[in-house]
Amino acid sequence: MKKCRILGLFGNFDDAFAAIGDFKNKKVDGITVDDVTFLSPIEHPDIDDVLGPRPSVIPKVTLCGAAFGITFGFLFLASAQSNFLIQPQGGKPVVPLPSNIVLTYEMMILFSVLFTVVAFLITTRLFRKRKSLYSEKVGIDQVAIEFEVDEKYIDPIKGVFKDNHAVEVREEVQS
Template identity: 55%
Template sequence: MSEHRVMALFNDFDEAFHALAEIREHKVKGVDIDDVTLLSPIEHPEIEEVLGERPIHVQKFTFFGALFGVTFGFFFLAAAQASFLVQPQGGKPVIPLPSNFVLMYEMLIFFGVWTTVFAFFVLAGLGRKRDPMYSEKVNIDQVAVMLDVKPENLEPIKALFKKHKAQEIREEVVR
């Protein structure tokens, strides 16, 4: 069965919020809030709240990146220092911890930063081809609510958007 993608553009953020709240309350049968994608010109945690808990995993990558950085830092420095025992150490330890801590600290941050960035690119889905339904108005001042619905739910969801003063409603058949 074919499925339709619908996108409604709202001028008023409160109206978009109310439309999402009604979807959440299953005012349109067969449409779930988890199917909704919200597009907005600014970071909007207040409106995102109505979408419910959606997980973020970036920090896990950060943690393991930083852990790798500090561990790699220690072993890299220690291996370099221990492989050069012929160098006169003047009674100092071959692997000096106080000075190595400085470099381990830098490596913790270096790898932490780069794994965070890598995770962001992957988890945010950046670098993929943009949706043809994308509206440039979202980058100016409008909020868009986008979701895939079955044909029988198309009209009810459009009616819901119209009730909440959607400025524009776009649709396309996705499969």
């Protein structure tokens, strides 16, 4: 059994959504809507309704980043301040809260942003070799549905694509 990839290009969102609807309605046995990878030039506002809920961990990572920024920021500042060989504050607290609040705030934002970006890069699976099944048309104005399935599903999937007016169908057998 070989893993195959198949990609169907559609001229508009409606056709592609219709095709996804077909997969949803179990037109092809063994293929569900969760196997669908949907490629588009923009994010269609209704995409969540079509594909069903697909979670994202990014907000959680951001929260971790914010918490880390606050704790690390404050501890870093406080330890640095109490570590001065010579205390420069004549008569004022060694760990001054007002200025530390300001700096901790900045650190919170910095680490939240950094964590978010790192999470984005990991969860979107960027930095990987691009799969060969890619159409430049997706960057322009066409949308595509991609599957990575066993060889036996290829033909029925192709059939669904054709039924829904796919502009082009590409497939690739993985070696």
